[in-house]
Amino acid sequence: MRRSPQRERPARLRAVVLLALLAVAPALRAAPPPQAFVRTAEEGQALLLKRLGECYAVTPAHVLGDELFASLTGGHSRRPQGDGDLLQTFGYDLAILHVTGALAGFCNGSPVVAAGLEDRLATADRGVLTSVNADGSISRRRVTLSDVGLLYLRVRPERDRDQLFKGLSGSLLLVGDRPAGILMAVDADTGEGRVLRYDRALETLRPFFGGAGRAARRAASPPKPAIPRTGPAPEVVSWNVPPLDADHRAANLVDGRQTVWYASAGSFPVEVVLELPGDKTSVVQEVRLIGRGVAPAARLPRDFEILVSSRPDGHWLPVATGSYIRTEQEKTVGFAPVRVRWLMLRIYSNWGDPAAVGLAGIEVPVAR
Incomplete structure (x- = not known):
């Protein structure tokens, strides 16, 4: 028995919707994470990633130096502030901070590797480096990709007003409007930036986001004896x-x-x-x-x-x-x-x- 056109139409519509969702899913998973301005031993940048309801900031470890604490300002018109406590350092000069304060409410990034990064890097020759200023405003610098390696990319400012400098460490490189890397250093002689590939960075951080975060947080913040209080505190x-x-x-x-x-x-x-x-x-x-x-x-x-x-x-x-x-x-x-x-x-x-x-x-x- 043949199906009537009326019965076939809903099934066909469901199939079209499913294919559309599958097509956009990788792009949704790879949406750029929120960013923050970091003030500690040096000034720098951080990516905000969320796991199990907690907010974490990823920043180059050299920005922290020997410090265990950083103040953060979110890239938003409200300039949300946050405290960052060092939890753990990793290879490739990466560090993770636990973030508290109003900034944690703006933390919705997901530690998922960008789909199709290899293909985009094989065909792209330009990108945009995004960073947060101290006042919470966003800066975007156009760059050209001068070298693509298995671990690092090298980028060069496209225009005079796109110059790179030391305080931009931790900025996010976008290629095709999707994450491609994290700026780790700027060569003072050539003005070129060295960018850790986004997939390599998240692979390095995966042990933390895979379950080590809670233990590290407990070890980093031992409770202090409190003075007895009357009633709950705000x-x-x-x-x-x-x-x-x-x-x-x-x-x-x-x-x-x-x-x-x-x-x-x-x-x-x-x-x-x-x-x-x-x-x-x-x-x-x-x-x-x-x-x-x-x-x-x-x-x-x-x-x-x-x-x-x-x-x-x-x-x-x-x-x-x-x-x-x-x-x-x-x-x-x-x-x-x-x-x-x-x-x-x-x-x-x-x-x-x-x-x-x-x-x-x-x-x-x-x-x-």
């Missing part, structure tokens, strides 16, 4: 200015330990956002700013503002302004009760220290 979820170093990160504000947070004083206003514990909004009517331990006292905030929000889209309501007197050990800022999920401290100035502004803690009592 979590620092984002900030807009990098910390001075690994020992003075924004998470120190709520860790319950005798630690201090310092951020650069050159980029006011300085903002820190806290998320209150629990799955629902909480009633808040005061915030305590702890300055005990901040030294010199000129690093303490001077003029500040407290803002709150109950929405994840960043709709902020100002509830209090004030000045922190540098002789105060702590300051309680009261305001009318309000139901919130997120709270922002926005600092407009400090007491004159040109290097940093900071606090030892922020406490947000929740009404019962």
Whole structure:
């Protein structure tokens, strides 16, 4: 019995859709990962890759030098900030950092080798080198491929404005709008860049993304004894200015330990956002700013503002302004009760220290 045209049409349509999905699947798997600007021993670049809900940054190990910590700024108009802790180094001058902070929410790259890279390199003679600037903007430099090897590619700037320099290490090379390599070094004499092939890089990192990441992370971040606290603490979820170093990160504000947070004083206003514990909004009517331990006292905030929000889209309501007197050990800022999920401290100035502004803690009592 012959099928009717009406019955054949859905089956034919399903076959066409399936073939279309199979055709685009390799391109989807090889989509360029997000990138970030890296500030540590040197300035450089990183690729952001995700595994089991955690965010990791891949950067040349020489960018870190002997440092175990880096500040990262995402390539996005919001300039998301992140802390990067060194987890492991690999051959070919590669290193992996565990990323926390707002930047982790922009991490959606997949550690999958780009399909068809060999064919693209065999026929292409041009590419684009993408990097993130300190302000989160993206730069794209047109390059020509001067040599293609089994491990490395060599690229040359196509125009005068596409010149390569030291701070670009870790930039992503795109060929045919798909990942082809990671810039590892720039020859100061010729201006050429040495690029580690993308497939070789991800093959080198595969042991980590294949299951070693969790163990490495636990070994790299041993817990410190905490001072007992009353009730659950809020979590620092984002900030807009990098910390001075690994020992003075924004998470120190709520860790319950005798630690201090310092951020650069050159980029006011300085903002820190806290998320209150629990799955629902909480009633808040005061915030305590702890300055005990901040030294010199000129690093303490001077003029500040407290803002709150109950929405994840960043709709902020100002509830209090004030000045922190540098002789105060702590300051309680009261305001009318309000139901919130997120709270922002926005600092407009400090007491004159040109290097940093900071606090030892922020406490947000929740009404019962």
